[in-house]
Amino acid sequence: MSMHCTVLPSTPADDQYFQGFSARLFGHFIEGAREKAGLTVGRAAWLSEICPEAWTSMEAGDLLPTTREEFELIVAALDMEWPTMAEVVLLCSNAWGIH
Numbered sequence: 001m002s003m004h005c006t007v008l009p010s011t012p013a014d015d016q017y018f019q020g021f022s023a024r025l026f027g028h029f030i031e032g033a034r035e036k037a038g039l040t041v042g043r044a045a046w047l048s049e050i051c052p053e054a055w056t057s058m059e060a061g062d063l064l065p066t067t068r069e070e071f072e073l074i075v076a077a078l079d080m081e082w083p084t085m086a087e088v089v090l091l092c093s094n095a096w097g098i099h
Contacts, residue, residue, distance in 0.1 A: 019097060023095035024061030026095050027058055027062075031059040034059070037079055047073075048074050
């Protein structure tokens, strides 16, 4: 038996749901990377030149980096490899509205 699948068009509500889900997924990744690096929120924020409130919002998925410079500062603060961050951004691309 063969099954044919059709991709249904997404609705604005679907897009918003997946964008929020992807942003929270990105935030969880950042939180895990910070914890793995043994950093407090305050220390990670200081190292990345981001205020602690913004870092907390990023980990919650409420705030996303938008420039290469922001990403580079986060990568450096977390002592992470650039390709790792690139893979995470690709995985969570819906967070930035990229389909």
